[in-house]
Amino acid sequence: MRRTLTLLGTGVAAALALTACGGSESTPNATPDLANPVTVTVGAGPVPHARILEFIDQNLAPEAGIDLEIQEMTDYQTPNIALNDGSIDANYFQHLAFLEQQMTDKGYEFEHGEGVHIEPYAGFSSQHESIEDIPDGATIAITNDPANQPRALKMLETAGLLSGIEEDSAALTLTEEQNPKGLKFEENQPEILLPLIEDPEVDLAIINGNFILEAGMSTDEALVVESTENNPYANFLVWRAGEETPAIAKLEELLHTPEVKSYIEETWPSGDVFPAF
Known part of the structure; x- marks a missing residue:
C-alpha cells in the first residue's frame, strides 16, 4: 500500500x-x-x-x-x-x-x-547550451545541505569549473585557487532548487536526482551529470x-x-x- x-x-x-x-x-x-x-x-x-x-x-x-x-x-x-x-x-x-x-x-x-x-546529480541551465559556456563570475544554484554540497562541487570540478575540492569543501568558502572562474554560489534547500533553472539570474542549477525524476525531467537534458562509476x-x-x-x-x-x-x-x-x- x-x-x-x-x-x-x-x-x-x-x-x-x-x-x-x-x-x-x-x-x-x-x-x-x-x-x-x-x-x-x-x-x-x-x-x-x-x-x-x-x-x-x-x-x-x-x-x-x-x-x-x-x-x-x-x-x-x-x-x-x-x-x-x-x-x-x-x-x-x-x-x-x-x-x-x-x-x-x-x-x-x-x-x-x-x-x-x-x-546522479546533474546541472541544468536555461541560459547556456553547454558546460563550456558557463562564464567567469556565473551564478550557480546549489544545495545548502552540507552532506551533499561537496558532491555537487566535485561534479563541477570534474567538469573543469573548480579545482582541488575536498570532502569538507563548502561553496561559500572556496579559495581563489579552488574557484578560478570566480563562480558565485546561491545556496537553497534542495527541494526548491528546481524552479531556479528558469531564473534568468542563474547560470546553472544543480539538482538532486530524485527531484529531477519527480519533475519528469532526465539527465539527458543536463549540461553536466555526475558519474556513477565508483560513486x-x-x-x-x-x-x-x-x-x-x-x-x-x-x-x-x-x-x-x-x-x-x-x-x-x-x-x-x-x-x-x-x-x-
Whole structure:
C-alpha cells in the first residue's frame, strides 16, 4: 500500500502529522509468514524509492511474508524524524554521507543496509547550451545541505569549473585557487532548487536526482551529470539501531534481488537511476 504525504516542512508540525498517521499495524518483530504477513512501514521519496518499494510490494513481498506500508515523504528531514520517533519502521531515501551527517547533528541512532541505487546529480541551465559556456563570475544554484554540497562541487570540478575540492569543501568558502572562474554560489534547500533553472539570474542549477525524476525531467537534458562509476552516494534502507528484525532483514534482501535490479534498469534505461549492486 502506498500513502502519499506532502510534507515540505521539517519542524514539529511535520512530526505530528506523521505521528497521527501511526506506524505499522503489526510490528515487524515477528518472523515473516505467508499466512500472516508482517507489515513494514517505510518512509520513502516518491521517485524512485517509493516506486521501487511498490514493485517489491506487488511482486516479491507476498511470497516473502511481508506487506509494505509505503509513506511518501517529499523532503530530506521528515523520514529521519519519523524513523526516530517510531512512526515508521524504516526509511529509504538517503546515502551514507547524509546519514552520517544527520546522526552527528541530530543524535539519531540508526543502522543501514547495502546500497540499492544511485541517482546522479546533474546541472541544468536555461541560459547556456553547454558546460563550456558557463562564464567567469556565473551564478550557480546549489544545495545548502552540507552532506551533499561537496558532491555537487566535485561534479563541477570534474567538469573543469573548480579545482582541488575536498570532502569538507563548502561553496561559500572556496579559495581563489579552488574557484578560478570566480563562480558565485546561491545556496537553497534542495527541494526548491528546481524552479531556479528558469531564473534568468542563474547560470546553472544543480539538482538532486530524485527531484529531477519527480519533475519528469532526465539527465539527458543536463549540461553536466555526475558519474556513477565508483560513486559512494548509493541510497539504502535505514532502520533504528538494534532493530534489524526478520521482516526488515527480508525487505533488505528483496531490495537486492535480480528482479529489483532488472526493474531499475528497465524503468530508467537512460541511467537516471542506476543499480548499485
